[in-house]
Amino acid sequence: MARSLRTVAGDETIHYMSPRKMRVKPKPKIQPPLTPMIDIVFQLLLFFLLATEFRQDEGVIVATLPEKGEGRDEAVKTKDIIVSLRPVGMRGVAYFISDENVSSVSDPNSRPEHRGAAAELLKRLEERRDQYKLDVKDSLVIIKPAVDVRWQYIVEAFNQAVRAKFEKIAFAPG
Amino acid sequence: MASQAFKKGTGGDMSLNMTPMIDCTFQLIIFFILSTQAASSAIARLNLPEPYVSQARDKETVGAQKSVIVNVISAEPDQGIDDPVLTGRAKCYQIEGKDYAVGDIDTLVEVFEKQIAATKGGSEDFFIEIRGDKKVFYEEVQTIMAAATRARIPKMNIAAFMHVKE
Numbered sequence: 001m002a003r004s005l006r007t008v009a010g011d012e013t014i015h016y017m018s019p020r021k022m023r024v025k026p027k028p029k030i031q032p033p034l035t036p037m038i039d040i041v042f043q044l045l046l047f048f049l050l051a052t053e054f055r056q057d058e059g060v061i062v063a064t065l066p067e068k069g070e071g072r073d074e075a076v077k078t079k080d081i082i083v084s085l086r087p088v089g090m091r092g093v094a095y096f097i098s099d100e101n102v103s104s105v106s107d108p109n110s111r112p113e114h115r116g117a118a119a120e121l122l123k124r125l126e127e128r129r130d131q132y133k134l135d136v137k138d139s140l141v142i143i144k145p146a147v148d149v150r151w152q153y154i155v156e157a158f159n160q161a162v163r164a165k166f167e168k169i170a171f172a173p174g
Numbered sequence: 175m176a177s178q179a180f181k182k183g184t185g186g187d188m189s190l191n192m193t194p195m196i197d198c199t200f201q202l203i204i205f206f207i208l209s210t211q212a213a214s215s216a217i218a219r220l221n222l223p224e225p226y227v228s229q230a231r232d233k234e235t236v237g238a239q240k241s242v243i244v245n246v247i248s249a250e251p252d253q254g255i256d257d258p259v260l261t262g263r264a265k266c267y268q269i270e271g272k273d274y275a276v277g278d279i280d281t282l283v284e285v286f287e288k289q290i291a292a293t294k295g296g297s298e299d300f301f302i303e304i305r306g307d308k309k310v311f312y313e314e315v316q317t318i319m320a321a322a323t324r325a326r327i328p329k330m331n332i333a334a335f336m337h338v339k340e
Contacts, residue, residue, distance in 0.1 A: 034192070034196075038192070038196060038199075041196070041199050041200065041203060042199065044203050045199055045202055045203055045206075048202075048203065048206035048207070048210065049206070051210075052206060052209075052210060055211075056335050056336075056337075057232075057335065057336040057337055058222060058230075058333060058334075058335060058336065059228070059230030059231050059232050059233065059333070059334065059335070059336035060230055060231060060233055060236055060303060060331035060332060060333055060334070061225075061229055061230050061231070061331065061332045061334055062231075062236055062329070062330075062331055063329075063330045063331065063332055085312075090256075090258075090261060114226060115226050118225070118226035118227075119226065145312040146312070147311060147312055147313035147316070148262060148311050148312070148313065149311065149312050150262060150308065150309055150310065150311060150312075151223060151246070151306040151307065151308055151309070151310050151311070151312065151314075151315055152223045152224075152308035152309070154312055154315075155223035155225055155306075155308070155332055155334050156223065156225050156226065158225075158332060159225035159226070159227070159228060159229050159230075159334070160225075160226075162229040163227060163229055171316075171319060173316060173320075174312050174313060174316060
């Protein structure tokens with residue numbers, strides 16, 4: 001009888017256990033080998049940590065390619081807006097709307113200067129749109145950069161024209 | 175007495191609790207697997223323009239499935255001494271991982287026409303995506319536009335960064 005009684009750790013109560021149950025051998029614990037799995041997991045982690053390079057989100061601005069003649073001076077109508085871009089020094093730019101200087105960037109590394117020039121260009125485009133009551137669906141904005149103007153500024157002019165809600169934006173040969 | 179017990183030692187096993195560490199490791203791996211985008215041969219590494227209040231939209235929403243991506247790689251080094259010969263110049267055009275000579279309009283037209291022929295539906299809903307390095311001159315990109323016009327591609331997408339931090 002004494003054999004049938006056992007104590008449970010942390011419990012003062014004496015629990016009864018049948019002799020048959022006491023005769024049964026405890027099942028051996030099965031432990032899968034974790035070491036190789038942890039090895040592989042760490043290898044993977046190290047690979048991802050070293051190989052990952054976080055990229056800035058990239059998107060597209062939709063444009064229409066000019067048909068033959070479109071964007072050239074002879075095809076320009078009175079309701080069209082010509083945004084010209086001319087280089088300033090080696091890396092800068094000056095934005096013009098119908099030959100009127102709107103804004104310029106002289107230091108390509110200055111974000112505030114970029115921002116200011118872009119904001120001014122947008123303001124002038126919107127002013128012109130409202131002043132001449134231009135239909136944004138019909139009016140054409142022609143971006144006319146000089147051949148040695150950097151792509152960054154051309155995309156900036158295009159972006160501001162899209163911001164001003166113009167739907168037809170074309171490029172003229174430099 | 176206490177030091178004697180310490181010297182004798184109890185012989186107990188010391189083990190590190192691995193479970194939380196493995197949990198964290200798995201979490202990290204899952205994060206990396208889900209956030210990693212495999213490098214595509216169509217997309218070259220270059221400095222895209224960062225327009226102010228970017229109007230660039232996600233490619234998925236634009237719906238330009240049938241498109242050819244033309245990368246304009248700059249010849250100008252990122253850092254170092256300015257070389258006036260290389261300023262604003264493009265090293266090459268890259269389409270599907272293959273390099274093409276700058277200014278070779280005939281080859282570009284040929285490549286575009288092949289791409290259009292390979293896709294169903296003709297050139298009406300075919301896009302050209304220009305991924306130009308922000309430093310290159312307009313002259314270098316103009317050739318691509320002219321080639322696209324000759325290949326009768328009506329639509330063009332300009333790649334730029336979205337959500338530029340100000």
